[in-house]
Amino acid sequence: MAEIKLSAEQRTEFGKGAARRIRRDNKVPAVLYGHGTDPVHVTLPGHDTMLALKTANALLAIDLGSDNHLAIPKAVQRDPLKGFIEHVDLLIVKRGEKVTVDIAINIVGEPEPGVLVVTENASVALEVEATHIPTDIEVSIAGLQQGSQVLASDLDLPEGASLAVEDDLMILNLTHAPTAAEVDAELEGAEAEAGIERDETEAETSEAETPEPESEQG
Structure with a gap:
């Protein structure tokens, strides 16, 4: 996954009033943490951050003046009505380090006629290198029959990735499609x-x- 560069500014104002002022300036309050360091409170550019976070598990290169950090989003708070980003928690990562992230399941193909595909889990937790996080895991259901199941152990994982869930976690269940x-x-x-x-x-x-x-x- 390519790094997405974001310029950050350190912030010293906190609280709801400060957060509202930051958002009025089209910026997003955020916090950087991890690797035993004290949390660093920053502001991020609003539009660029919104675009960056459209990619799940985006790898962000945070430019903070003389400091640079690689980070992934761990929690994104959005306004429940308007949808704009209110706050972002960013986990600092290192090259070569492994992290546990939820990866979306991407279903491709069509099963046999009369088969209903039930998604039991739309994502799966994987342990992957922080700089090689896949965007999704592709699962083909082409030609599968009623009664078929896709378990976590059936997934074709990218090189270097491993399951962070039980092998028998059900991903898809193919049943009879009612008329x-x-x-x-x-x-x-x-x-x-x-x-x-x-x-x-x-x-x-x-x-x-x-x-x-x-x-x-x-």
């Missing part, structure tokens, strides 16, 4: 158990109200 009739029958059963009566459809109502044709008299 529309089966879904409707299950829904009717659930409604009946709950004491819910369905309204007649317009077609059923129209059919019930249509009078029988009179027979011709000879």
Whole structure:
């Protein structure tokens, strides 16, 4: 993974008021920590940080004046309504060091017809080199049949990576894809158990109200 360079400034103001002022200046408050060092509180450029964090587990090269750090995002706080970044926790890493990160599962291909793919885990924890973090793990389901399963041990891991979870962690479960009739029958059963009566459809109502044709008299 290529390094994404960000220029940082050390900050000495803290608290909600200071954070609001920082964000008004289109900057993001952040903290750098790790390797037994005291946390370093910094501000990052807002737009560049937003673009950088669109990449999962981005490797950031933080330029802090005379100091330079490699870091990965460990926690990103966003405004729940507007979505802008409120604060970032950055873990300092070293070249050659291994870190544990969650890697997204990327499903490719199509199973056999009539098979429903259930994602039990959308990501998997791996131990990887900090400077070689994969963007995702590709899993092919091409031609797989009902009853197939994909476990963590089945994943094709990149060189140097190892699982940080149990081998039998289920990633994907392939089951029978219910038909529309089966879904409707299950829904009717659930409604009946709950004491819910369905309204007649317009077609059923129209059919019930249509009078029988009179027979011709000879």
